[in-house]
Amino acid sequence: MGLLNWLEDHEAAVSSLICCGGGFIALAWSTVNPGLNPSRFYASGVAGLFGAGAIATAIKGLKEEERSIIKRDTADEIFTIYQAAEVQTVQNILFPLSPMPTPPGGMNTYYQMEFNQLPSELDYYNWDGLADEASGILVGGNSGSAKTSLGAGFIVGKLTAVTPAEVIVLDIHQRKNIIWKQMGFPRVESDVETIYQIMCWLIQEIERRKQEDGHPLIVCLDEINDTLSELEQLDIVKPLPGKEKRRNTFIYAIRKLSNARKFDICLLGFMQSHNTEAIGIDGKFRNNFLLVLCGASARGEIQNIWKHDDPRFLHIKNTAYPVVISGSNPLQIAEHPTHKHHTKYKKKGNAPANLIQPRFLDKSSIPIYGVEEQSQDFEEDYPTRQPSNLEPQLPRFNFQKAPEKPKTNPVINGVEFFLPEILEILELAKDNGELSIRQAYKSGAGQRLKLTSESTLLVFEKFVEARLGRIEHRQIGGAVQIIFIPS
Structure with missing residues (x-):
């Protein structure tokens, strides 16, 4: 072997x-x-x-x-x-090792905690500091993100919890935002020209308060994006004398109000996205506002800032009504005060909870500008506004309109036009050189008349009957468009 x-x-x-x-x-x-x-x-x-x-x-x-x-x-x-x-x-x-404690809601293993290096309990914004931190407040969010409920049902209540304030609401869509009525807001203005005049008055009021003190005033400016569009259309169909543009003055007023808290005036604005440049507010003025972003605006704000495995990002992604605080404050997540209890998002809206009733000051310093005739439907929707007495100790400007003459329907070449908005459409066609049916019913006057394609064609035929122009059928792509060309 x-x-x-x-x-x-x-x-x-x-x-x-x-x-x-x-x-x-x-x-x-x-x-x-x-x-x-x-x-x-x-x-x-x-x-x-x-x-x-x-x-x-x-x-x-x-x-x-x-x-x-x-x-x-x-x-x-x-x-x-x-x-x-x-x-x-x-x-x-x-020598056995002591086990790593797992905090409530935290990671399950030591290795996951080491990987993320983030606390398991999220740090939410403290709404109790709102009154001290906010110079101006902008609430941004898509339709159905409960931004108006947050502003009307919570923020105004927080701001007036200690000191009551005069509160005015400027909302061109006030019929759809019934929370103003539910919360008992004393004055709501929906006419776009009245809103513009009040914003001009606020510019003057800030200058006056540099010399004299005034009582607390909160301006709730809703639907800023749509209001700007309406003002831009008014600048076309009803231009002001000289080179003044309503849209530019409106944006200037928002910027001026962003730093008016020192004069006891707080602007609470509502916009439809997290992009403040869409309402004329660049980065410099953006940081004057406390930005409260809801829904899609909250998700858009943090999209390229936090990593997608960050617990804060996951919270915003998976919450039905997410909120992010930004602007003058460091970026931080927050719980939606009135909708955090809902686990499912509804575009038409869920019922709010935890509402705070505002404390309104029984004073009115903002002038009354021409009360328009209101339809019976409007009176049922919202009670007729009763003008309040102006404060006698404060100097005021006379913004009242001169007495109007009895209205007579305009007649052109023997054809009577029963609505003045129709002539606005005619002026728009003259300014553009021509006007399609789509451009007509999408214009400000067309929206106020609630025109459709069929009714717009009737308006064009009325113009032709008055010998104000002609109608042309034009082939564009695969469709035929009806164009009115003024003479």
Whole structure:
């Protein structure tokens, strides 16, 4: 057995020795047979074959030696790891590690906590500091994100919790926002021209309060984006004298009100996105406002700021009514005060909760501008506003309109036009050089008349009847558009 084991371990060496011996004998045979004969030729061939076998056997021996060395090294390494594992096991038994506590709602394992390096409990904005931190407040959000409920049902209540204030609401869509009526707001203005005049008055009021003190005043300016669009349309159909534009003055008033808290005037504005540049507020003035962003606006604000595995990002993504605080304050998540209890979003709106009733000051300093005739439907929707007495100690401007003459319907070339808005459409067509049906019913006058494609065509035919222009059918793409071209 010992001889067999020795031969097995030295197989390559023995094979090489045999090949070398055979080659030596063949070489000797070829030497003892001089001359050119077959025996010498065969002996030389055999010697070559034995030499090649010896070389191949030697190479195989080297490879086997390398494999043997690798096997020994691997065995040593495995043994070392095994020893280290045994030592670690003994240490764990003698000195057990204290388990890592998992906070409520936190990560389940130590490794997940190490990976995220973030606290498990989210840090929400403290609404109790709202009154002290807010110079001006802008609430942004898509339709149905409960931004008006947040402003009317919570923010105004917070701002007036200690000191009552005179509150006015400027909302061109006030019929759809019934919360103003539900919360008992004393004055709501919806006419776009009246809203513009009040904003002009506020510019003057800020200048007056630089010299004299005034009582707290809160201006709730809703639907800013749509109001700007209406003012832009008015600048086209009813331009002001000179180069003054209502839209530019309106934006200037918003900027001026952003820093009016020192004069006891607070602007609470509502916009439809987190992009303040859409309402004329650039980065400089953006930071004057406390931005309260809801719904899609909250998600848009943090989209490229927080990583998508950040717990704050996941909270905003998975909450039905998310809120983010930004602008003058560091970026921070917040719980929606009136809708945080809802787990499912509804575009038409969910019922609010936790409403705070505002404390209204029984004073009115903002002038009354021409009360328009209101339809019976409006009176049922919202009670008729009763003008309040102006404060006698404060100087006021006379913004009252001159007495209007009895209205007579305009007649052009023997054709009577029963609504003045129709002439606004005619002026728009003259300014543009031509006007399509779509442009007409999408205009401000068309919206107020609630025109459709069919009724707009009737308006165009009325213009043609009065010899004010002509109608042209124009092929654009795959559709035919009806164009009115004024003469």
